[in-house]
Amino acid sequence: MTKIIEVEHLVKKFGDLVAVDDISFAVEEGEIFGFLGPNGAGKTTTINILCTLMKPTSGRATLNGFDVIRQQNQVRHSLGLVFQDPSLDIRLTALQNLKFHAFVYNIPGAVAKRRIEEILRMVELWDRRKDEVRNYSGGMRRRLEIARGLLHYPKVLFLDEPTLGLDPQTRNHIWEYMLELRKRENITVFLTTHYMDEATVADRIAIIDYGKIIALDTPDALKSMVGGDIVTLKTENAEAAVVEIHDKYNIEAQYDGAEVFFEIQKGEEFIPTLVNNFKSGLQSISVRRPTLDDVFMKLTGREIREETGGPTVMMKQWAMRQTRGGGGRFR
Amino acid sequence: MNNLRGIYIIWYRDLLRFWRDKARLVTTFVMPFLFLVVFGTGIASSMMRGSGGSDFDYIQFIYPGIIGMVVLFTSMMTGVSLVWDREFGFLKEVLVAPISRTAVAIGKALGGATIATIQGLIMLVFIPFAHVSPSIGGIITLIAVMFVFALSLTSMGILIASRIKTIEAFGMVAPLMLFPLFFLSPAMFPTQYLPAWLGIVVKFNPVSYGIDAMRQAVLGSQQSAMFGIHLFGFRMPIILDVVVVVMFGIIMGTLAIRAFRIQE
Ligand SMILES: Nc1ncnc2c1ncn2[C@@H]1O[C@H](COP(=O)(O)OP(=O)(O)O)[C@@H](O)[C@H]1O
Ligand SMILES: [Mg+2]
Numbered sequence: 001m002t003k004i005i006e007v008e009h010l011v012k013k014f015g016d017l018v019a020v021d022d023i024s025f026a027v028e029e030g031e032i033f034g035f036l037g038p039n040g041a042g043k044t045t046t047i048n049i050l051c052t053l054m055k056p057t058s059g060r061a062t063l064n065g066f067d068v069i070r071q072q073n074q075v076r077h078s079l080g081l082v083f084q085d086p087s088l089d090i091r092l093t094a095l096q097n098l099k100f101h102a103f104v105y106n107i108p109g110a111v112a113k114r115r116i117e118e119i120l121r122m123v124e125l126w127d128r129r130k131d132e133v134r135n136y137s138g139g140m141r142r143r144l145e146i147a148r149g150l151l152h153y154p155k156v157l158f159l160d161e162p163t164l165g166l167d168p169q170t171r172n173h174i175w176e177y178m179l180e181l182r183k184r185e186n187i188t189v190f191l192t193t194h195y196m197d198e199a200t201v202a203d204r205i206a207i208i209d210y211g212k213i214i215a216l217d218t219p220d221a222l223k224s225m226v227g228g229d230i231v232t233l234k235t236e237n238a239e240a241a242v243v244e245i246h247d248k249y250n251i252e253a254q255y256d257g258a259e260v261f262f263e264i265q266k267g268e269e270f271i272p273t274l275v276n277n278f279k280s281g282l283q284s285i286s287v288r289r290p291t292l293d294d295v296f297m298k299l300t301g302r303e304i305r306e307e308t309g310g311p312t313v314m315m316k317q318w319a320m321r322q323t324r325g326g327g328g329r330f331r
Numbered sequence: 332m333n334n335l336r337g338i339y340i341i342w343y344r345d346l347l348r349f350w351r352d353k354a355r356l357v358t359t360f361v362m363p364f365l366f367l368v369v370f371g372t373g374i375a376s377s378m379m380r381g382s383g384g385s386d387f388d389y390i391q392f393i394y395p396g397i398i399g400m401v402v403l404f405t406s407m408m409t410g411v412s413l414v415w416d417r418e419f420g421f422l423k424e425v426l427v428a429p430i431s432r433t434a435v436a437i438g439k440a441l442g443g444a445t446i447a448t449i450q451g452l453i454m455l456v457f458i459p460f461a462h463v464s465p466s467i468g469g470i471i472t473l474i475a476v477m478f479v480f481a482l483s484l485t486s487m488g489i490l491i492a493s494r495i496k497t498i499e500a501f502g503m504v505a506p507l508m509l510f511p512l513f514f515l516s517p518a519m520f521p522t523q524y525l526p527a528w529l530g531i532v533v534k535f536n537p538v539s540y541g542i543d544a545m546r547q548a549v550l551g552s553q554q555s556a557m558f559g560i561h562l563f564g565f566r567m568p569i570i571l572d573v574v575v576v577v578m579f580g581i582i583m584g585t586l587a588i589r590a591f592r593i594q595e
Contacts, residue, residue, distance in 0.1 A: 051427045054595045076429040087420035091348050103340045104428040106333070132351075148424075 004029040004156055004188045005050065010059035012045050012211075019045040021211035022059070027156075027188060034202030035192040036292060038304050042211040043192035044084050047158050050190070051079055064155050080154030082146050084161045084192075090134035094125055094144050097133060098151060105152035112151075119147040122177050124170075138165050146174055153185045160192050175201060194304050196292035207296060214299050219292065226290035226298055229267030231274075233260050236281030244280050263290070337430030341438025342445065345412065349446045359405075359450050363397045367457055392558065394461035395546035396518030398477070402451045402545075403513055403538060406481045407505055409443025410488030414501045417492075436489055436591040440584065443485035444478055451477040465549045473548040476573060480541035483580030486587040493590035512538045517546070521558040534560065537579035544572035 005027035012020040020042045027033040035043045048054040050061055052072040061068045064078035088097055095116070102112035120126040123143035133141060142165055149157060157178075163171040179201070182189055193199050199219070206216040215222060235241040238255045245253045245262065253262035264270050267287035275282065296304045349355070367390065375389035416422040425435055452474065458465070465473070491508070495501050515532050516522075516539040522530060533539050539560060546555045547569040559566045567575075 052594075053423065053426060073429060073431065076427055079427070081423075081427055083420065083423055085420050085423075087424045089344070089348075089416075089421045089424075090419060091351060092344075096347065100340060100344055101424070101428075103336070104425075104430060106336070106429075 001028045001030070003027065004031075005033075005061070005063050005190065007046075007050075007061045008059055010046070010049065010061055011057045012042070012049060012054065013057045018211050020049070020056070023208070023211070023213050024059075025206055025213060025216060027190060029188055030182075030186050031204065032182070032189040032191060032202045034199045034205040035190070035208055036194065036196070036199045036205050036296070036304070037192075037208035038194055038296075038302070041208045043208060044160055045211075046208075047081075047160055047190070047192065051081055051158060052076055078155040080149045080152060080157045082149040082157075082159045082162045084164070086141060086145070088133050088141055088145060088148075090136075090141075091132060093130050093132055094120065094136075095129040097144065098148055101148050101151055107152055115151060119151060123147045123174065139167070139170065142166055143170065143174070146178075150178065150181060153181070154187065156188045156190060157182075158190045161194070162191070163195075163198060171198070196296075196304065199292055205292070207292075207299060209296075209300050215295070222292060222295045223290045226263060226294045228263045228265040229287050229289055230261060230263050230294065231267050231271065231285065231287045233285040234258075234283040235260060236283065238280075241278075241280040244278070245274075249274075333429065334431055334434040337428075337434035338438040338441065341425070341430075341435055342442040345409075345439065345442030346445060348412075349449075356453070359401070359453060363401055363454055363457065366397050366400070367394060368460055388462055390460070391462040391550065391554075392521065392546075393519055394457065394463055395549040396516075396542055397457075398451050398454045398473075398549070399480075399516070399518050399538070399542040399545050400513060401454055402447045402477050402481050402541075403484060404509060405447040405450045406443055406484035407488050407509055408446070409439060409485040410492035410505065411498075411501060412443070413439060413489060413492040414496065414498055417496060418498055432592045433588050436588045439489055440482055440485040440587065443488065444481035447481035447485065448474065448478045451481070463549055466551070469548050469551060472569070473545055476541065476544045476548055476569075476576075479573060479580060480545070480576050483537070483541075483576055483583050486580060486583035489587040490583060490590050493587065493593070512536060515539075516542045517558060517560065518542045522560065523558070534562065537575060540567065540572040540575040540579075543567060544569050544576065547572070 003026045005025075007026070008024050010020055010023050011018070023042075023046070035046065037043055045054065049056045050063055050068055052068055052075050055069060063075045066074040066078065068075050089100070092100070098116045098120070099112070102116065107115065117126065120129055123146060125140060125144055125147070128136070128140070133144065136144065142163070146159075146162055149159070159178075163174065166174070178189070181187060191199070191202060199205050202219065204216065204218055205222060206213045207222070208214070215225070233241065238260050241260050242253045242255055245251050245260075251262050251264060253260050271285060271287055275285065293304055296302070371390040371393050374393075378387070378389055413422070416425070426432070455470070487508075491504065492501065495504050513519075515529075515536045517533065518538075522533045522539070525533065543555075543558075543560050546558065549555075552569065556566065560572070561567070562571075
């Protein structure tokens, strides 16, 4: 396998703010590489540097073997982009936007015509192709942008929060197409997101926070950092339950005011044992696999999506304690 | 080769947008009409009274000035369109495309200049009100002058838009540039009667030479002789006017391309 993107000690500062703080990583050809991190982590800035929109403060990066500072034209030939922010000409029709793109990327007329129809049908905008984009809804615009990014079968496709604002059904539909196209055309996908479920399509994920990569591995390996499944129970007497679990199994359970929870390997096998001789008035019990959200929380003590209140806030504190305990594996 | 394609598509898109935005074509008529017919007639009639009737026909005089105004103001729309492209994000699509920044800037300048020339050409419908009868040669010269003039101004617009990045700021700065350029030129009044200091400012204004060239094209050198710009005691012939405009255009174009290439 060849490395299609190589990044070494990349730094980008905006005045005093260090948006990208000395990151290094490589992306293999044909891979789906995910960048997962909260808002402001530096994901878009990294993409801007890789796609020649910005110059790094220091460090270097190559894309398809070309230097992103000194060989910008070659780099631009190799990439496609779906930007996080809108980037359509809303005064033109969908068709005109795509034709512009096809011309710029030198797609021969007949091929362009065929592909434009195929892709507009895929994103379900074919019937509206002659409408000005300014009459489109947010979701329709997003779909059109994705269609445009895919149109020229780029070597590397950057997707910056691509399905933001799309309903789950459309999201799945578009992902299906993208994955199919990727196989067929051997496209490398560089994806940023703060949706954990979207990140799981990636072969490897870099978790980024405050401009630094704090973990980089396959989704499964990342999830295994959490140390097992998460078991949640409701009981009549929570304090007693916590004590009981500790005394019997030597497990540190937590109580967040509503539920008691702890993590354990092979949670579904442990539940019968636990339930069979539980004294503290069990009302309900559930087990779930760790998500990338749990991973992020374990690493940073914060949630990826800044929601307030609810049990998640308590989980935060719980996760923080866990990290303090044994974080040897983490960078 | 790829750069030629790039220039073409950027140019084409601006024309496509212009064509789709037909409302703009209608509003194009309003200001020139007011200036020529209302303002021009008003000034002309009051001048008649004052000077006891000379052979100076004010409407005939300002007609080329108003064409110049249309070209000047429409050209600055190129800068506006660049700022809009940045604000609406479309500029990013252009900047990551495999076209050089230079080609983008050139395409943009050419597109804006083409539109400004078309808008200027539309002003020819006012010929019946303007007491002029330009020759075919004169009109062809006018078109060429308008295009060169517009190209230098669209380059200036791109230069400004490369520095001033928000619509609000551009909306503040553009009139501050445009109105002095317009009023400190021979567009609205003959400049040979101006006080010396003002006359000098006019001679340093590149727009003056564009307007003068257009006036010579429309009126013929004879009719426009008495309003011309004199430099070092010589009446500027149209060809030298155009040379000044071209030189201004080259400077603006170079600066615009350089400014446009700067990366964050
Ligand atoms: N052009 C810019 N000028 C100044 N600060 C910026 C600029 N672009 C991004 N930033 C800052 O850099 C940080 C990283 O932003 P960004 O890369 O957009 O994060 P993400 O895409 O992960 O949400 C943020 O704090 C943001 O405010
Ligand atoms: Mg972002």
